[in-house]
Amino acid sequence: MRQTGGLLLRAALPCAILAGGWIGFSKLSVQIEEKPAPAADERTLRTKVEELEVIDYPVVIKTHGVVQAHNQVTLAAEIAGAVTKVSPSFETGAYFSKGETLIEIDEQNYATALSIAESRLSAAKSALKLAVLNEERKLRLIKSNAVSQAEVEVASATREQAEADAELAATQVEQAKLDLKRTKVLAPFDGRVQAKSVGLGQMTSPNSPLGEIFSVDFAEVRLPISGRQLQYLNLPEFADDSPVEVILQDAINEASGVTWRAKLVRTEGVLDENSRELFAIARIDDPFGRESNHPPLRIGQPVVAAIEGTVLQDVIALPRGAVRQLDKIVLVDQTERTLLPLSVESIWSDAKHVIVPGSAIPKGKWLATTAMVFTPKGAKVEIIPDTSPTASIAESTSEDGSESAAN
Template sequence: MAASSTQSSSFVGVVLRLAIPCIILAAGWFGFQRLASEIERAPLPEPKKVLLRSRIEEINVVDYPVVVTTHAVVQAHNRIMLTSEVSGTVTKTSASFEVGAYFKAGEVLVEIDQSDYLTALAIAESELAVAKSELKLAIIVEERKLRLVESNAVPQGEVETASASREQAESNVALAETNVEQAKLNLRRTKFVAPFDGRVVSKLIGRGQMAGANSPLGEVFAIDYAEVRLPVSGDQREFLNLPEFADDPPLEVRLQDGILQSSDLVWDATIVRTEGVLDANSRDLFAIARIDDPFGQKSGKPPLRIGQPVIASIQGKVLRDVIALPRAAVRELDQIVLVDRTDQTLLPLQVKTLWSDADKVIVSSSAIPQGMWLATTPMPFTPSGARIEIIPPANTDAAISIADSNSPESDKNATN
């Protein structure tokens, strides 16, 4: 009886041990089924079709005048250091010999004390008078000896001695005359005369100071005209007819202020020559432009100062039968986007640039197919053949022109 009860208890324990894992597995399977069942969701809206939009421009074949732009600095064509040729105390300086002042050719700018040089001139003139008197006496003696030798009153040797004395006296007169001229020259050099119409850059000496020979007095420059060295690169030289010889026609240049670029002031200049060598670093060729009356003394224009940076616009060749594209419409690697007039689809195209400046990119007329517009609005992607929507321009006339070109009649004409 006891043995039967023990076996029954063991059987119940085994059943319980097996039932617990089964229950856990069943609960896990039930939960997995619940979680794995599809959850009903609201249907997603259909994606909107994005249509590319762009403004367009007409493509016209034109003749485009090339204008080469370069930067330079105005410089004086003749800038010199005034140097004293004699020594002495400065007794006077002209009012025109001040920094920034103008002076005229022939005007006395600096005067040096003349006392020593007047004395030297007087001594030289006295020596000349003595030499002339000695020459006169030597001529009389020689003539008398020549008359006496004819009658054998004096020997031939005395005649020769008299002739030698006369020749020496002539040499003394010539030397004395040279000394007089040198004294006069030194006296003139005590007054430094302006060699040209000019302007003072610096003043290095004043009244009462001692000037020695070869002492600098100041720096000046000529104002009749100024020059500008314009660097021209190899790519730019292809489009310019630069003068190489004296009889070549000059090339027109317009100069603008390089500091205040918003200014409307313009100075006219002409390229008169080029330098004979290329720059060792940049390989640019420097063209020399001349500006007449740079300080506006005759024309009344505002002055173009020495050392002033300028922006030069040089008239170049005229490119015939080309297309001038707005620079903003040309992307990297010379890529443009065209729009077919018929179906308004995109045509990306790479072009070869003939010339470019700040505003335009010039290409050959044969590089762009006919019957196209130019897309000018930046787009994130431009797939070939994609249809676009044209943004109407603000200009009413242009909008009417585009509308007319979109009409069936215009399509028919374009096809024909």
């Protein structure tokens, strides 16, 4: 009996395991009913829009340059000597006037040379007078055969030599006067001292540099013009051509708002070998504001130039921020409120606008100015009202006539 009970227990254990597995499989194999996922909310595209208007757009060329003196020279001595006086106007940064004495060189030797030359001239004039009288007397005597022809010829030669000596002495006097005059170094124009290289007591020699000076009546700026910009400018090529207006602004501190008026007066006439740009020369009158009391425009100062160009007619000025990937814009149909992506080809662009022909934009469209990631053609769009006081579309309405919500 005990043996039979053990056999039954061993046979029942596998059966129990199989039964339990079947029950578990039956429960797990039943498909669980899943609840349907909630439908995704449809998101309406929203954008601000801007009216598009066909206008005449004045082109303004932006370029840059550095202010330069139109006449900058090295002031040099013409004679040798010691510097005896330096004018206060001949200090670095000082202004001077045309004809003003800037430097004086010891004149004692040159005054003495002038006295000697004048004495020689007096002696030469006396010798010439005597030679002329002698020649005249010989010419009278030869008529009575009192003197020979040879004596007359000698008298004439003596008179010619005396004339030559007198002319030489006169030239020496003029040279001595010129050397004495050169002991005072005069300003060749109204200008300013850039650098001083001589001091009191210093010895000079002919052509030794005394300093660097430049004129202040006007300054110039060399402005590069690209080939693309040239087609929108009428640059002066001849002396009687009308100048072109230019506005200059400080390139170092643009926030200052200070501007200077200039005029393009000529071009260099050749393209730069490296950049293939044409350089135009702008002139600024009274750059240091000595007469106009305008803020000074200093030599060497970098400036940004705005040049008045031609006027583009019948065009549309697109805000640069509304143009994507250089030539892509999105329009909004004013009636249907649907999107119309469009590629455009610009004829001009600057920092604020991209200019396209007026015929490139279909009528009855607004320009979408809000950046949208996805802009399918024909998609409905909601207009975001522009709350600015000058907005042309401040109260856009939806298709059913109700006011479009901003939130």
